[in-house]
Structures are given as C-alpha cells and as structure tokens.
Amino acid sequence: MEPIYFTPGPSQLYPTVRGHIEAALDAHIPSISHRSQQFIGIYRQTEEGLRELLGIPDDYQVFFLSSANEAWERIIENSVNKTSFHYVNGDFSRKFFDFAENLGRNAVLAEAGNGEGFSEASRYMHLIPHSAELIALCANETSTGVATEADFVLSHKKAHPQKLISVDLVSAWPYYHLDLSQVDFAYFSVQKGFGMPAGLGVLIVSPQAMDKGSYGTYHSFKSLKSKAVKFQTPETPNVLGIYLLGKVVKDFLDYGIQRIRKETEEKAALLYETLSNHPALTVSVYEPEWRSQTVIVADCVDSAPMLAQLAEQGLIVGAGYGDRKRTQLRIANFPAHSPEAMARLIAALNELH
Numbered sequence: 001m002e003p004i005y006f007t008p009g010p011s012q013l014y015p016t017v018r019g020h021i022e023a024a025l026d027a028h029i030p031s032i033s034h035r036s037q038q039f040i041g042i043y044r045q046t047e048e049g050l051r052e053l054l055g056i057p058d059d060y061q062v063f064f065l066s067s068a069n070e071a072w073e074r075i076i077e078n079s080v081n082k083t084s085f086h087y088v089n090g091d092f093s094r095k096f097f098d099f100a101e102n103l104g105r106n107a108v109l110a111e112a113g114n115g116e117g118f119s120e121a122s123r124y125m126h127l128i129p130h131s132a133e134l135i136a137l138c139a140n141e142t143s144t145g146v147a148t149e150a151d152f153v154l155s156h157k158k159a160h161p162q163k164l165i166s167v168d169l170v171s172a173w174p175y176y177h178l179d180l181s182q183v184d185f186a187y188f189s190v191q192k193g194f195g196m197p198a199g200l201g202v203l204i205v206s207p208q209a210m211d212k213g214s215y216g217t218y219h220s221f222k223s224l225k226s227k228a229v230k231f232q233t234p235e236t237p238n239v240l241g242i243y244l245l246g247k248v249v250k251d252f253l254d255y256g257i258q259r260i261r262k263e264t265e266e267k268a269a270l271l272y273e274t275l276s277n278h279p280a281l282t283v284s285v286y287e288p289e290w291r292s293q294t295v296i297v298a299d300c301v302d303s304a305p306m307l308a309q310l311a312e313q314g315l316i317v318g319a320g321y322g323d324r325k326r327t328q329l330r331i332a333n334f335p336a337h338s339p340e341a342m343a344r345l346i347a348a349l350n351e352l353h
C-alpha cells in the first residue's frame with residue numbers, strides 16, 4: 001500500500017502534483033530560460049493565481065524566495081534598523097526572533113509556554129516597545145499545534161499603524177483566512193499546506209514596507225521588485241517550483257477555497273474528538289481557542305512504538321518537535337489529506353494503546 005505522509009512538512013504531495021511534474025518534464029520546463037516569454041507566462045499565471053486565492057491587494061508585491069527561513073532574514077534586513085518585537089510560542093516563532101538577534105537587532109519578545117498561545121491583544125500592547133519597527137506573529141506554530149486567531153493578528157495594525165506587521169503563514173495557508181490589507185508581510189513555503197516539494201518560499205510585501213528600505217544584494221526588496229514587475233526573479237529561480245505552485249493554486253481555486261476550509265475543519269474536528277476519547281493520547285493544546293486546524297498535536301508517553309505501528313500501515317505521522325520528539329505526535333491536516341485518508345488514520349489511531 002502507498003504510504004500517506006501526515007508529517008507537518010514536508011508532507012503528502014497534493015494528488016495532482018505527480019501529473020503536473022510529468023507534464024512539466026514533457027514540456028522541458030526545467031530547461032527553459034528564466035528570461036524567456038514562456039517563463040514570464042508561467043510566473044504571471046502563478047502570481048495571478050496567488051493573488052486570487054489569498055486575496056493579495058493589487059498594490060502589494062509578491063516575491064519568490066527559497067524558503068520561509070529566507071523570508072525571516074529578508075524581512076529583518078529590509079525593514080528593521082534597530083528594534084523588532086516577536087510573539088514567541090514555539091520553535092519557529094523563536095527562530096525568527098533569533099534571526100533578528102543574530103543580525104544585530106534589538107529583538108524583544110512576548111512569550112507563551114509550550115502548547116499555549118496568544119489572545120486578547122490588549123494584554124500585550126504594553127510589552128511592545130515604542131521604538132519597535134516590526135511586530136512579528138505566527139498564524140500557526142507548527143512545533144506545538146497552536147494557532148493565533150486572525151482577529152488577534154489584525155488588531156495590531158489598528159493599534160500601531162506606523163509599525164510593520166509580519167505574519168508567518170507557512171503551515172496555516174491555504175486554510176487560514178486573513179485580510180492582508182491589515183498586515184505588511186505575509187509568507188509561506190510550499191512543502192506544507194500547498195502539498196509540493198520543498199524549495200520555494202513566497203513573501204508578500206505591502207507598499208508601506210517597500211518604502212522602509214532596501215538592503216542586501218540580489219534579494220534586496222529593490223532588486224526583487226525591479227524583476228518582479230517584469231514577472232521575473234533576479235537569480236535563476238526554482239522554475240519548476242513556480243510552475244507547480246501555479247498549477248496547484250489553480251487546482252485549489254477549481255476545488256473551491258470554501259470547500260477546502262470546510263473539509264479542513266471537519267477533519268480536524270474528527271481528529272480532536274478521537275484524541276479526546278483516546279486511552280493513550282491526549283490533545284496537547286488545552287485551550288480550544290488555540291487549537292490549530294492544520295497541525296494537530298497529541299501528547300503520549302512514548303511516541304516511538306506508536307509511530308512504528310502507524311508506519312507499518314503506511315501512515316507516516318510526525319514525531320514531536322525538538323525535545324518533545326518522544327512525548328508527542330504531530331499530525332498534518334492539509335488539503336492533500338483527503339477525508340478518506342484521515343478516516344484511515346483515525347481508525348489506526350484508535351488501535352493504539
């Protein structure tokens with residue numbers, strides 16, 4: 001039986017991706033020039049599809065990078081001279097904070113414990129330094145399975161119109177719905193909810209953030225924009241990735257984003273119900289409001305034999321992140337995970353003890 005990857009990234013490929021890769025090879029896409037009309041057409045289609053799927057305002061830039069890690073570095077380099085503020089509630093949000101420190105910035109944080117999140121933004125406003133140029137949030141902390149509600153994110157621009165707001169949507173999109181006009185940076189990489197091979201990141205940048213500055217070499221915002229307006233990139237990019245992303249985005253649009261959201265919530269509800277009634281697994285995130293719909297984390301005594309038992313049935317589930325490797329399971333719930341696949345996983349979870 002073919003394995004199904006429920007790992008939170010890389011993850012199961014979206015079912016159409018194999019056909020798109022074969023079509024790309026047949027059409028020699030990996031060999032075409034990244035300055036050709038053919039590439040410009042591919043770039044354009046991908047960008048237009050993303051704008052429609054994610055509701056990207058017309059005056060925002062869309063840049064193709066190598067990863068979300070790269071987005072962290074580019075955001076700090078191009079928008080923070082001195083001080084940044086970070087909501088940290090897990091390893092990914094902490095890494096962004098670390099990048100700011102490593103780049104010599106004064107990085108300040110608000111911290112939540114393991115499995116905890118942020119709500120009621122007014123409780124945190126006093127922690128944000130007046131001098132902060134950037135406020136960094138993570139819509140879905142993949143390391144802990146904690147989500148941040150869109151209302152929490154959106155309240156920051158209203159309270160701090162002069163500061164730039166960045167949102168990590170790597171494991172939240174395409175499920176997560178966000179009014180991008182209220183944020184300045186939004187980014188993801190393709191190996192999670194988009195069900196693609198890794199190696200491509202997308203960074204969305206507001207006009208206010210574009211005005212802030214431009215530092216670095218080939219991926220300074222100025223350099224990126226000078227090529228993006230011509231539907232190109234400064235370097236030789238991941239042409240196959242940009243091609244595949246355009247195809248997958250079109251597949252999502254054809255399938256219907258509302259339908260994707262509804263199915264995501266239905267699958268998540270079944271998973272949480274399974275964990276709540278399970279003899280050997282418990283929901284890790286105790287506060288229902290913080291529970292992620294796209295990465296579901298369970299606590300257990302020892303993950304290793306459970307992961308092995310699931311793998312024997314072709315169900316590849318993620319271990320806990322970092323030092324919780326042995327005490328947690330992490331289950332991705334992305335568009336690539338069909339309701340049928342999730343039903344199979346749930347049946348197998350119910351056999352664990």
Ligand SMILES: *Cc1c(COP(=O)(O)O)cnc(C)c1O
Pocket residue numbers: 009066067068069070092138140141142143168169170171189190192201
């Ligand atoms: C995976 C992940 C990242 C890092 O993505 P890369 O493509 O490896 O750079 C960043 N943030 C979150 C929330 C993630 O899940």
